[in-house]
Amino acid sequence: MKNITLDNYVVIFEDKLDFLIEFIAEKGYSSVFILTDTQTEQLCKPLLNLPDAISIEIPEGETFKNLDTCQEVWEMLLKCGADRKSLLINLGGGVIGDMGGFIASCYMRGFDFIQVPTTLLSQVDASVGGKLAIDFKYAKNLIGLFKDPVLVFIHDKFLQTLPEQQYLNGWAEIFKHALIADKQLWNEIKHLSNLRQVNIQDIVFKNVAIKSEVVRTDPFESGRRKILNFGHTIGHAVEALSLKNDEHPLLHGEAVVIGMICEAFLSHKYGTLHEDELEEIVQVLRQHYSGYPLNKLPFSDIWNFMRMDKKNNKGTVLACLLDSIGKASWDHEIAEEQLKEAVHFYIQTFR
Ligand SMILES: NC(=O)c1ccc[n+]([C@@H]2O[C@H](COP(=O)([O-])OP(=O)(O)OC[C@H]3O[C@@H](n4cnc5c(N)ncnc54)[C@H](O)[C@@H]3O)[C@@H](O)[C@H]2O)c1
Ligand SMILES: [Zn+2]
Known part of the structure; x- marks a missing residue:
């Protein structure tokens, strides 16, 4: 069994799926609930052999990550004692x-929860770091808190049913982790032409190790943890606008790829990222992700959205930039003119 230990919990990899049964039995919980969505109820729950657990199923998708859904789940928890x-x-x-995690942390001031991430994105990113939240009034993750699970249990078997687009979505965060903190990992993955033909469990392990190391040193994002936001300052704005404007909106990771290309450009033009490294980053990301018509989003909307980001300070737009591949720094101020140049660079790249 491989594992990574954080302050309050352990991330377990590559164990038999029965591991959870033993873990739960040892703890002697009064009742066990499983929260699933329509997909994971069908595709993932049968892999976990927990017949005594009470299932609570909600509709799948980001649009249900809100207070109404929480209320329904809290009602169900209450009804089931x-x-x-x-x-x-x-x-x-x-x-x-x-x-x-948010639901469990608020109900009766909090009870234990376990994260069993079933998408690549949640395995390499969302399940580790203690950030819990729901969306509110069109703002993503506006209401939430930091709270750790008692366990994160990661198994690659869940990924077998993941659609291609969701798989690539998760890879965006893998590329990000390599770019901000692990040049060796970047060198390992940059030549891959088929992202399915890798030992994904090993890649996930390396990514959780990177994220764990970063959050361990700065759990509440006062400094270094901000490097995890590489690609997200511009990416989040593009994601939100795509959600508003597009019939088939960009997934989070797809928007982050756009953000990473733009922010890598700024890292070169206004920082120390070497031109060869910028070219390499663009070439690798272009190989796996198609271009997005960024020119159809009103530039002022992108800029205004970025100014509203909760990670800013006193109205300035702050971003993480790459010093070089594998090394990042944070709190770089971005001006409107620079964003314009970055958007132009992206559009030229995919012309
Ligand atoms: N807490 C954090 O630090 C953090 C970090 C990154 C992202 N996030 C959040 O994570 C969310 C995005 O996560 P996501 O990309 O996993 O989205 P998601 O949870 O919506 O899952 C994507 C889709 O895949 C389906 N699915 C899940 N597992 C499956 C499986 N094994 N086989 C087939 N289909 C499966 C889901 O039903 C859904 O339709 C966003 O809300 C984002 O804000 C949080
Ligand atoms: Zn992300």
């Missing part, structure tokens, strides 16, 4: 993990 000695297993992607 959940108490402070209960356990909630969050079986799903980042939506289930973020919202399930």
Whole structure:
């Protein structure tokens, strides 16, 4: 069994799926609940052999990551007699993990929860780091808290049913982790032409190790943890606008790829990232992700959205930039003119 230990919990890899049964039995919980969405109820729950657990299924998708859904789940918990000695297993992607953790942390001032991430994105990113949240009034993750699970249980078997687009979505965060903190990992993955033909368990392990190391040193994002936001300052704005404007909106990771290309450009033009490294980053990301018509989003909307980001300070737009591949720094101020240049660079790149 491989594992990574954080301050309050352990991330377990590559164990038999029965591991959870033993873990739960040892803890002696008063009742066990599993939160699933329509997909993971069908595709993932049968892999976990927990017949005594009470299932709570919610509709899948980001649009249900809100207070209405929480209220329904809290009602269900209450009806089924959940108490402070209960356990909630969050079986799903980042939506289930973020919202399930939030639900468990607020109910009766908090009871234990376990994250069982079933998307690549949630395995390499969302399930580790203690950030829990729901969306509110069109703002993503506006209402939430930091709280750790008692366990994160990661198994690659869940990924077998993941659609290609969701798989690539998770890879965006893998590329990000390599770019900000691990040049060796970047060198390992940059030549891959088929992202399915890798030992994904090993890649996930390396990514959780990177994220764990970063959050361990700065759990509440006062400094270094901000490097995890590389690609997200511009990416989040593009994601939100795509959600508003597009019939088939960009997934989070797809928007982050756009953000990474733009922010890598700024890292070169206004920082120390070497031109060869910028070219390499663009070439690798272009190989796996198609271009997005960024020119159809009103530039002023992108800029205004970035100014509203909760990670800013006193109205300035702050971003993480790459010093070089594998090394990042944070709190770089971005001006409107620079964003314009970055958007122009992206559009030229995919012309
Ligand atoms: N807490 C954090 O630090 C953090 C970090 C990154 C992202 N997030 C959050 O994570 C969410 C995105 O997570 P996501 O990309 O996992 O989205 P998601 O949870 O919506 O899952 C994506 C889709 O995949 C389906 N799915 C899940 N597991 C599956 C499986 N094994 N096989 C087939 N289909 C499966 C889901 O039903 C859903 O339709 C966002 O809400 C984002 O804000 C949180
Ligand atoms: Zn992200």
